[in-house]
Amino acid sequence: MELLSPAEFAKDKLQAVQDxxxxxxxxxxxxxxxxxxxxxxxYQADLIGFGSLPIVVLTGLSIGAELALNSANTLQRFGSLSxxxxxxxxxxxRELGPIITGLMVAGRNASGMASELGSMLVTEQIDAMRALxxxxxxxxxxxxxxxxxxxxxxxxxxxxxxxxxxxxVISTFLYQTDWHQYWSTAWQIxxxxxxxxxxxKPLLFGxxxxxxxxxxxxxARGGTQGVGRATTQAVVASSVLILVVDxxxxxxxxxxxxxx
Amino acid sequence: MSAPPSTAQQTLxxxxxxxxxxxxxxxxxxxxEGKPLxxxxxxxxxxxxxxxxxxxxxxxxxxxxxxxxGLIKPDSGRITVLGEDIIGMPEEQLFDLRRKIGMVFQESxxxxxxxxxxxxxxxxxxxxxxxxxxxxQPVREALSFVELENTVDMFPSELSGGMRRRVAIARAIITRxxxxxxxxxxGGLDPVTSTTIIELIVKQRDVYKTSSLLVTHRLQDAxxxxxxxxxxxxxxxxxxSPGTRSEVPMGFLILRDGKIIFDGDVHELxxxxxxxxxxxxx
Numbered sequence: 001m002e003l004l005s006p007a008e009f010a011k012d013k014l015q016a017v018q019d020x021x022x023x024x025x026x027x028x029x030x031x032x033x034x035x036x037x038x039x040x041x042x043y044q045a046d047l048i049g050f051g052s053l054p055i056v057v058l059t060g061l062s063i064g065a066e067l068a069l070n071s072a073n074t075l076q077r078f079g080s081l082s083x084x085x086x087x088x089x090x091x092x093x094r095e096l097g098p099i100i101t102g103l104m105v106a107g108r109n110a111s112g113m114a115s116e117l118g119s120m121l122v123t124e125q126i127d128a129m130r131a132l133x134x135x136x137x138x139x140x141x142x143x144x145x146x147x148x149x150x151x152x153x154x155x156x157x158x159x160x161x162x163x164x165x166x167x168x169v170i171s172t173f174l175y176q177t178d179w180h181q182y183w184s185t186a187w188q189i190x191x192x193x194x195x196x197x198x199x200x201k202p203l204l205f206g207x208x209x210x211x212x213x214x215x216x217x218x219x220a221r222g223g224t225q226g227v228g229r230a231t232t233q234a235v236v237a238s239s240v241l242i243l244v245v246d247x248x249x250x251x252x253x254x255x256x257x258x259x260x
Numbered sequence: 261m262s263a264p265p266s267t268a269q270q271t272l273x274x275x276x277x278x279x280x281x282x283x284x285x286x287x288x289x290x291x292x293e294g295k296p297l298x299x300x301x302x303x304x305x306x307x308x309x310x311x312x313x314x315x316x317x318x319x320x321x322x323x324x325x326x327x328x329x330g331l332i333k334p335d336s337g338r339i340t341v342l343g344e345d346i347i348g349m350p351e352e353q354l355f356d357l358r359r360k361i362g363m364v365f366q367e368s369x370x371x372x373x374x375x376x377x378x379x380x381x382x383x384x385x386x387x388x389x390x391x392x393x394x395x396x397q398p399v400r401e402a403l404s405f406v407e408l409e410n411t412v413d414m415f416p417s418e419l420s421g422g423m424r425r426r427v428a429i430a431r432a433i434i435t436r437x438x439x440x441x442x443x444x445x446x447g448g449l450d451p452v453t454s455t456t457i458i459e460l461i462v463k464q465r466d467v468y469k470t471s472s473l474l475v476t477h478r479l480q481d482a483x484x485x486x487x488x489x490x491x492x493x494x495x496x497x498x499x500x501s502p503g504t505r506s507e508v509p510m511g512f513l514i515l516r517d518g519k520i521i522f523d524g525d526v527h528e529l530x531x532x533x534x535x536x537x538x539x540x541x542x
Binding site (some may be wrong): 035120124127128129130131132133134135143210 | 351
């Protein structure tokens with residue numbers, strides 16, 4: 001691997017940030033321009049949404065169950081086992097549901113997008129598309145971004161519900177708490193701010209997953225090895241970015257909503 | 261496809277009647293990572309002519325095609341395609357211009373997740389308000405031109421290298437472009453398949469009078485094109501009689517170290533005194 005001077009390294013990174021920003025802005029702007037690739041968007045929504053459903057169902061259920069299992073032990077010590085529904089509910093809806101779903105979808109789809117677009121790039125299919133008079137940004141990137149944002153929103157809702165269900169099963173069958181009490185406390189504790197925070201995040205995470213996946217795919221260099229590298233980088237970058245954005249967004253929304 | 265002229269001889273004569281340039285390169289320079297790739301490239305492609313571009317690997321032949329298509333921008337110089345200056349042209353306008361140009365890529369570059377029908381019809385399906393039924397006939401005609409009508413529902417991975425190249429030609433010609441760009445269309449193919457591809461290019465040149473730039477390593481392919489015409493009666497490529505050779509709309513361009521060292525016809529090429537070119541063509 002070629003060694004770069006610090007100046008060249010910084011220039012490369014700055015260029016990458018500029019290219020990513022341009023791609024991200026264009027992907028949104030193209031959603032309001034013709035031609036609109038509705039069929040491609042629906043196809044991607046099916047691939048991303050329904051394709052990710054099994055892992056989202058499994059992780060949602062297990063995270064909710066694990067959260068209940070871990071917190072029940074602590075709550076029992078303080079004689080507050082009845083609060084378990086509230087704890088699982090707030091934890092899942094505000095934080096764990098969006099972030100776990102985001103990371104799962106990033107692992108599955110950012111890699112898929114990077115490898116698919118990367119393979120198209122190295123086999124000159126992207127150039128062929130441009131040569132045929134079609135804008136790859138409109139045809140390939142925008143449908144993926146729109147589909148991921150749209151589907152991740154609903155996948156997160158499914159994950160939240162299944163997490164709550166997993167928590168209910170654990171608290172009812174292992175700790176003998178009342179099923180109805182669990183659900184009524186879980187429901188009552190939630191306020192608008194919690195739900196808003198929990199549903200705001202998947203919109204941003206979906207955007208990050210799709211744009212990062214497409215960016216690394218469209219910038220793959222060095223044949224099949226380069227495609228492999230782009231795939232790995234897409235998963236790592238999107239996962240890290242999701243965690244960082246989650247932290248910043250949580251703090252921002254907590255400040256806006258004046259959480260104590 | 262429109263009805264072609266009745267004889268190949270008529271075609272050969274008519275190609276020289278109108279000759280506004282389809283492609284003009286004027287003092288084009290391009291560097292990659294600080295190293296000059298093209299230095300002062302200037303040439304003209306008259307309407308109806310096919311120009312074969314030669315040069316050793318890495319001499320910038322394929323880059324010339326990508327420049328003509330506006331896929332990459334030169335560092336300096338002027339490029340005019342179909343009468344429009346493409347330097348500084350926004351990408352949106354370039355997409356409109358590219359719809360009048362067909363390109364056959366080195367490795368075909370077919371969309372591997374689409375069937376042959378979808379690949380060939382890609383350009384038509386991208387237009388608004390065009391249904392799959394409407395594109396059926398043009399697709400059949402384009403595939404019939406390359407004699408691959410029976411492959412419509414196959415995927416590119418199910419085709420041989422030569423068949424993929426022919427599908428790429430069908431995809432390039434379906435909208436009857438004014439300019440065709442061929443990037444090593446016979447590269448990596450056996451001699452029989454190469455001849456089939458060359459025959460299709462000659463057919464496109466002589467029957468539809470399409471201007472084209474052809475990048476190739478195989479000198480014999482270009483000589484075959486310069487010495488043959490397409491006979492519609494036999495539906496085959498036929499050798500020209502010695503007196504008619506100069507009427508073939510065929511030019512040659514040889515690159516060396518990023519510069520053009522030869523630009524002329526087959527007669528001039530055969531009588532050149534340049535040592536490098538003589539060695540190259542021997």
